[in-house]
Amino acid sequence: MRALLLAALTLASPALSKTYEMQATPETVAWGHYDASDKPVLTIKTGDTVVMHTVLTNSPAGLSKAGVAADAIEPALRAIYDGVPSSARGPGGHILTGPIAIEDAEPGDTLEVRIRKIELAIPYAYNAFRYGAGFLTDDFPYARIKIVPLDTKRMVGKFSPGIEVPLAPFFGSMGVAPPPEFGRYDSAPPTINGGNMDDKALVAGTTLYLPVHAKGALFQAGDGHAAQGNGEVDITALETSLTGTFEFVLHKRQLTSYPRAETPDAYIAMGFDDDLSNATRKALRNMIDFLVSAKKLTRDDAYMLVSVAGDVEVTELVDRNKGVHVVIPKSVFVTH
Numbered sequence: 001m002r003a004l005l006l007a008a009l010t011l012a013s014p015a016l017s018k019t020y021e022m023q024a025t026p027e028t029v030a031w032g033h034y035d036a037s038d039k040p041v042l043t044i045k046t047g048d049t050v051v052m053h054t055v056l057t058n059s060p061a062g063l064s065k066a067g068v069a070a071d072a073i074e075p076a077l078r079a080i081y082d083g084v085p086s087s088a089r090g091p092g093g094h095i096l097t098g099p100i101a102i103e104d105a106e107p108g109d110t111l112e113v114r115i116r117k118i119e120l121a122i123p124y125a126y127n128a129f130r131y132g133a134g135f136l137t138d139d140f141p142y143a144r145i146k147i148v149p150l151d152t153k154r155m156v157g158k159f160s161p162g163i164e165v166p167l168a169p170f171f172g173s174m175g176v177a178p179p180p181e182f183g184r185y186d187s188a189p190p191t192i193n194g195g196n197m198d199d200k201a202l203v204a205g206t207t208l209y210l211p212v213h214a215k216g217a218l219f220q221a222g223d224g225h226a227a228q229g230n231g232e233v234d235i236t237a238l239e240t241s242l243t244g245t246f247e248f249v250l251h252k253r254q255l256t257s258y259p260r261a262e263t264p265d266a267y268i269a270m271g272f273d274d275d276l277s278n279a280t281r282k283a284l285r286n287m288i289d290f291l292v293s294a295k296k297l298t299r300d301d302a303y304m305l306v307s308v309a310g311d312v313e314v315t316e317l318v319d320r321n322k323g324v325h326v327v328i329p330k331s332v333f334v335t336h
Contacts, residue, residue, distance in 0.1 A: 017049065018048050019048070019049040019050070020044060020049070020050045022051065022052050022100070023053050024054055024055045024076050024095070024097050025083075026079060026082075027041065027083075028098070029097055029098075030096045031084050031089040031090065031093075031094075031095055032089055032092035032186070032187045033090065033091060033092060033186060034096075034177050034185045034187060034193055034195055034218075035182075035184045035185065036179065036182070036213065038099050040099050040100060040218060041098065042100045043100070043103055045102070046102060047248070049245060049247045049248070050245075052097045052098070052221055052246060054095070054224050054243070054244065056077070056122075056224055056240050057093055059081055060073050072124065074121075074122060092186040092187030092188045094172075094188070094196065095222055096222035096223070098219055099176075099177065099218035100219045101217065102216060102219070102250050104250065105215065107212055107214065109217075109255065110250075110251040110254050110255055111210045111219065111250060112208075112209055112248070112251060113219065115202065115204050115205065115208065115244065116246065117243075117245040118170060118243070118244050120152055120169055120226060120240060120241075121224075121240070122150075122240060124148065124150055124240065125147075126146060126238075126239050126240075127234065127236050127238060128143070128145035129234035129235055130143040130235075131143060133235045134233060134318055135231070135234070135318055140234075148226075148238055150226055150238075157226055157238050167226045168200060168227055169204075169224065170200055170225055171225070171242060172197070172222075172223030172228070173195055173197070174194055174195075174210075174221045175210065176193050176213065177193060177218035178213055179213040180213075188320060189272070189321035190270075190316075191321060192259070192272075194208070197259065197272075197315065197316075198237070198316040199315045199325060200225070200229075201325070201327075205263065207263075208259065209259065211257060212255075221244055224239065225237035225238060225239060225240070226239075230313055230314055230315060231314050232316040234318075235318040257286070258271070258282065258286045260286060260287075265329060266330055267287070267328045269284075269287035269289075269290055269325065269326045270315070270326075271283030272323050272324075276322045279321070279323060280312060280324045283312070283324040283325055284303075284306060284312070286326070287326040287328065288302040291306075305328070309329065309332045310326050313325055
């Protein structure tokens with residue numbers, strides 16, 4: 001095990017599970033991509049937990065120009081910018097911690113990611129837009145960045161005088177490697193491996209299910225958000241650095257065809273496509289498939305239930321592939 005990974009901490013049942021801590025360093029990040037050929041920086045077993053430190057997606061120079069004091073810029077971010085060669089960067093811009101391999105994971109399996117805890121790592125976030133990105137590019141043909149102080153005790157972002165945004169931290173990007181034929185896949189557009197889903201429901205207490213496409217699954221996380229509105233219309237949320245605690249459970253030969261999630265109160269099915277209508281179709285079919293397999297509904301009844309009790313929501317509009325998710329409240333299932 002590399003020295004940069006802290007020693008495993010044995011839990012109450014050492015034969016069953018371990019907890020690892022992974023810092024964000026030049027050796028433990030994947031810059032701007034998911035790739036089935038990347039070598040894992042940590043290999044764990046099903047049932048293990050990893051505390052993952054991540055850094056925000058911005059440069060020390062960019063933060064300094066926006067007014068962040070030099071001593072408030074994380075040393076880890078500086079080290080990553082100084083230490084990751086240009087050949088290892090891209091094609092996207094997200095700095096993702098990982099990949100983590102799960103022993104025995106292989107295509108055809110499902111990786112269950114239990115999001116146990118998400119903690120704010122720094123007391124500020126930023127929001128920014130630039131010309132050519134975001135949803136209203138013609139309306140805002142210039143660039144702007146805003147630094148937003150985070151009140152970690154009251155859990156609000158001080159957006160401007162008289163405006164406070166409630167904080168609900170989540171990782172904009174969580175995913176596994178795509179199929180090997182994808183090559184080095186851009187971290188920006190979400191797809192069948194998860195990735196840059198920007199789904200604000202993926203907070204602590206939510207469980208994410210990802211189809212495994214490559215040996216080891218190769219999980220990565222980053223793009224920390226302190227808060228975000230559905231759509232993420234200007235292309236950023238309250239972007240910040242987060243520390244996430246994840247428990248991993250491997251389900252052998254139980255393939256979920258597409259990323260989905262489960263909160264304490266609801267089931268969520270996702271769909272991603274460069275066409276919003278097609279993304280919606282994928283999310284609806286994903287939910288119907290789930291209701292048929294998990295709840296034993298007929299396809300007709302599943303379709304009907306989504307129409308009378310489900311909500312179709314736009315997750316994000318700005319990362320080439322649009323995101324849609326369908327939500328079904330658990331309360332409709334009065335028998336289990």
